[in-house]
Amino acid sequence: MLKEDDLITIRRHLHQIPEVALEEVETHAFLMQVIGMMDQKFLKILEPKELPTAILVRVQGSDPSRTIGYRTDIDGLPVDEKTGLPYASQHPGKMHACGHDMHMTVALGVLDYFASHQPKDNLVFFFQPAEESEAGGKRAYELGLFEGEWRPDEFYGLHVNPKMQTGVIGCRMGTLFAGTTEVNIDVIGKGGHAAFPQDAKDAVVAASALVMQVQTIISRSINPIESGVITLGKFEAGTIRNVIADHARLEGTIRGLTQVMIEKIKERVQEICEGIERSFEVEVRLGLNQGGYFPVENDPVLTKRFIRFMQENPDVVYEEVPPAMTGEDFGYLLHQFPGTMFWLGVDGGAQLHESSMSPKEGAIQKGITAITEFLEYRMITEE
Numbered sequence: 001m002l003k004e005d006d007l008i009t010i011r012r013h014l015h016q017i018p019e020v021a022l023e024e025v026e027t028h029a030f031l032m033q034v035i036g037m038m039d040q041k042f043l044k045i046l047e048p049k050e051l052p053t054a055i056l057v058r059v060q061g062s063d064p065s066r067t068i069g070y071r072t073d074i075d076g077l078p079v080d081e082k083t084g085l086p087y088a089s090q091h092p093g094k095m096h097a098c099g100h101d102m103h104m105t106v107a108l109g110v111l112d113y114f115a116s117h118q119p120k121d122n123l124v125f126f127f128q129p130a131e132e133s134e135a136g137g138k139r140a141y142e143l144g145l146f147e148g149e150w151r152p153d154e155f156y157g158l159h160v161n162p163k164m165q166t167g168v169i170g171c172r173m174g175t176l177f178a179g180t181t182e183v184n185i186d187v188i189g190k191g192g193h194a195a196f197p198q199d200a201k202d203a204v205v206a207a208s209a210l211v212m213q214v215q216t217i218i219s220r221s222i223n224p225i226e227s228g229v230i231t232l233g234k235f236e237a238g239t240i241r242n243v244i245a246d247h248a249r250l251e252g253t254i255r256g257l258t259q260v261m262i263e264k265i266k267e268r269v270q271e272i273c274e275g276i277e278r279s280f281e282v283e284v285r286l287g288l289n290q291g292g293y294f295p296v297e298n299d300p301v302l303t304k305r306f307i308r309f310m311q312e313n314p315d316v317v318y319e320e321v322p323p324a325m326t327g328e329d330f331g332y333l334l335h336q337f338p339g340t341m342f343w344l345g346v347d348g349g350a351q352l353h354e355s356s357m358s359p360k361e362g363a364i365q366k367g368i369t370a371i372t373e374f375l376e377y378r379m380i381t382e383e
């Protein structure tokens with residue numbers, strides 16, 4: 001059985017080897033190594049060749065009435081780590097700035113427990129590549145990885161929250177996280193000499209106007225009682241100060257707590273792009289890709305039971321939370337299977353995706369305890 005010190009060693013190693021979506025080769029190999037050291041009696045492992053960095057592990061139940069799924073994501077972000085930790089990322093420009101190293105470690109701890117304490121129900125653990133982009137959950141589903149004995153009747157998963165106290169479990173009925181849509185915009189103008197703007201179609205000016213107009217969608221086009229976000233996090237254009245740029249590239253993300261909100265924002269972005277084309281005499285190519293990042297909607301019955309268990313468990317501090325504008329492709333899996341997503345507090349100082357985000361490792365054992373106790377309780381309840 002993995003002890004708390006082992007789990008911390010595992011987490012630190014995972015933290016040192018972040019890999020971005022669909023490139024999680026070293027992470028996959030290390031996860032397989034740790035899983036391989038567990039008691040194998042009740043385990044069956046699936047390494048799907050169509051999604052080579054994914055791993056599914058099935059734990060055979062002793063008297064199963066259902067199969068319960070538990071998902072962790074495994075990818076890192078293209079962020080240059082600035083924590084100064086002795087076990088900081090060894091992969092330049094990449095970091096577990098979204099805490100997936102913590103997610104994996106908690107999942108390994110829960111799996112290790114059930115590998116040596118046979119559960120009553122079957123369990124399926126899904127080590128999922130590509131949460132931050134490339135929709136790994138949707139890919140896995142569409143590849144048929146959850147068919148037959150791998151099909152969960154219900155699915156659970158967590159996300160760390162650096163703004164909550166270490167080990168606190170946070171959840172809510174209904175929508176927990178927003179749905180997201182990736183936005184890619186290419187503004188194509190005409191380059192020229194900085195001194196002769198009348199002969200060019202400046203892509204920087206057109207793209208800048210586009211950025212400012214897009215920001216009015218939230219303040220002017222949507223009901224202020226409802227929630228939406230549009231962030232254009234990347235703007236690239238130009239080569240040198242005295243050449244007017246012929247091309248600008250914008251990349252961003254739209255977020256809404258309902259699909260209706262996402263559709264409304266998408267429609268307005270499209271209209272603004274058309275307007276920019278006319279007013280600046282440029283071409284605007286808009287790409288919108290939701291991929292599977294649906295709003296994360298918790299199942300009413302399962303989530304009520306989950307919340308009640310956490311509220312009544314003396315080993316757990318539980319907090320009711322508001323919905324968050326973070327996205328999660330677990331939203332896609334929760335559209336296919338009923339389930340619950342929840343936060344695990346890690347008191348990490350900086351926010352998710354910041355280069356100085358540093359979760360408190362005390363959350364690992366607290367998370368494992370809360371989840372294993374919940375799963376054991378779930379297995380003795382009828383419905």
Ligand SMILES: CC(=O)N[C@@H](CCC[C@H](N)C(=O)O)C(=O)O
Binds near residue numbers: 134180329
């Ligand atoms: C928890 C978290 O931070 N998730 C990501 C998901 C990204 C979704 C997609 N690639 C997009 O940007 O639209 C997030 O940024 O919320």
